[in-house]
Amino acid sequence: MNAPLKVNPNGDRIPFAAYVCDETALDTLRPVVIELGWAPEKCNKGGLRNAIQSLSVSASPNILLVDLSESGDPLNDINSLAEVCEPGTIVIAMGQVNDVRLYRDLLASGIYDYLLKPLSANTLRDALTQAQASFNAPKANDPDAAHNHVSTAVVGMRGGVGASTLATSLSWYFASKKNLQTGLLDLDVHFGTGALALDLEPGRGLTDAIDNPSRIDGLFIERAMIRAHDNLSILSAEAPINAPLMTDGAAFLQLEEEFRQAFEMSVIDLPRSMLITYPHLLNEVNVVVVAVEMTLASARDAIRILSWLKSYAAHAVPIVVANKVQTGALEISKADFEASIERPIDFSIPFDQKTAANAAKLGQAFIEANSTSKPASVIKALGERIIGASEEDAQGDDAPHAGKKSLLGSFDLKSLLAKKTKPVPATAE
Numbered sequence: 001m002n003a004p005l006k007v008n009p010n011g012d013r014i015p016f017a018a019y020v021c022d023e024t025a026l027d028t029l030r031p032v033v034i035e036l037g038w039a040p041e042k043c044n045k046g047g048l049r050n051a052i053q054s055l056s057v058s059a060s061p062n063i064l065l066v067d068l069s070e071s072g073d074p075l076n077d078i079n080s081l082a083e084v085c086e087p088g089t090i091v092i093a094m095g096q097v098n099d100v101r102l103y104r105d106l107l108a109s110g111i112y113d114y115l116l117k118p119l120s121a122n123t124l125r126d127a128l129t130q131a132q133a134s135f136n137a138p139k140a141n142d143p144d145a146a147h148n149h150v151s152t153a154v155v156g157m158r159g160g161v162g163a164s165t166l167a168t169s170l171s172w173y174f175a176s177k178k179n180l181q182t183g184l185l186d187l188d189v190h191f192g193t194g195a196l197a198l199d200l201e202p203g204r205g206l207t208d209a210i211d212n213p214s215r216i217d218g219l220f221i222e223r224a225m226i227r228a229h230d231n232l233s234i235l236s237a238e239a240p241i242n243a244p245l246m247t248d249g250a251a252f253l254q255l256e257e258e259f260r261q262a263f264e265m266s267v268i269d270l271p272r273s274m275l276i277t278y279p280h281l282l283n284e285v286n287v288v289v290v291a292v293e294m295t296l297a298s299a300r301d302a303i304r305i306l307s308w309l310k311s312y313a314a315h316a317v318p319i320v321v322a323n324k325v326q327t328g329a330l331e332i333s334k335a336d337f338e339a340s341i342e343r344p345i346d347f348s349i350p351f352d353q354k355t356a357a358n359a360a361k362l363g364q365a366f367i368e369a370n371s372t373s374k375p376a377s378v379i380k381a382l383g384e385r386i387i388g389a390s391e392e393d394a395q396g397d398d399a400p401h402a403g404k405k406s407l408l409g410s411f412d413l414k415s416l417l418a419k420k421t422k423p424v425p426a427t428a429e
Helices: 023-035 048-055 074-082 100-108 121-136 163-177 205-211 218-224 250-262 273-277 296-312 334-341 353-362 374-389 394-402 413-419
Strands: 016-020 043-045 063-067 090-095 113-116 150-156 182-186 226-229 232-235 265-269 287-292 317-325 347-350
Touching: 016 023, 016 048, 023 043, 023 121, 043 048, 048 063, 048 074, 063 121, 074 090, 074 100, 090 121, 100 113, 100 226, 113 121, 150 163, 150 250, 150 374, 163 182, 163 226, 163 232, 163 265, 163 287, 163 317, 163 374, 182 250, 205 218, 205 232, 205 250, 218 250, 250 265, 287 296, 287 374, 296 317, 296 334, 317 334, 317 374, 347 374
Parallel strands: 016 043, 016 063, 063 090, 090 113, 150 265, 150 287, 182 232, 182 265, 287 317, 317 347
Antiparallel strands: 226 232
16 A cells, blocks of 8 residues: 655655544454554554545655544545555555455555454554565565566467466466466456456456556556455456557556566467557567467467567567367367468367356356366466566577578468368268
């Protein structure tokens, strides 16, 4: 919970303050505060509105506990609180409303945690201890906390190939299984499904960024992104379809830069059409996952995209992933497909309609809802490859294929159709 409106240059912030509505909660809170070495007199009587009034004229604490019990519009009041909190303040809210939607909305607005009243001493102690550890952890903009960042773009060769499913699953894998701070950027501004796949509301963060690129900074990222997991945040949109995308792409570049500062891993769900309009989107991307299906159209587009990547994003490591592979029902054989794109398919994910439907019903990432399935095991292997791929030399990786001429002219895709089994004429009796 940050705001750029008030900065405390003297660094005289207190470690903790609380604004609580009732005496019972205060009586539970004060002993815990003393145990943690903080001043009990900073536990104030009064709720969220009192906190806003007080912090508008004084320095923000490192950790702030606020009571929402008397707030008629918690989300609006939290936004008002953000205007008076200094950068870096960790805000924990408490209240009496037991509603998962409210909880998600509060987390999306920048709240660190939401505690349900009545409170126990153990619950308070755990929450405040975790908040203190989070505050003391190295920050992304701390020069002493430099980290290696891996940026991955997932590009689907055709609509429905499952690129968005791969993007959400990879993001979830990095965040939940590898414990890496991960950001998912869904650049399908009008029809993106990144938030939908995780049963989240997309919010207005991405559209606001496109409309006002100058606002994009670390603070904007913190407020605009939706938290799907302790280590996973999403920036997506459902822009009105009567509102065309009006941007020169500067906002996307700035978003990518902030992602590099804020996260260890970033995954970009990148519609293939955006490569034409905004080719600079891949300037700093380490890995490009090329999602294909075993069809003629997909083979044609994969040839063109891979050729484009060699010319305009030679620094990026391409990984070809065949998704929804149905053995015995391929329009093109694997051998013919690999011959056409002049390189092997790195990963083949089998088609499993039941597991896909299960993930949609649960509102979870595919890899989370079906963690033991065969498709999930391939996606996990893909995730491991991406983590290590940033250390590879993209030019060296392509060396075995460098001597081949393009097959765009010499390879006739239509000839593949002739390989289909022709019906045998019936023999006259």
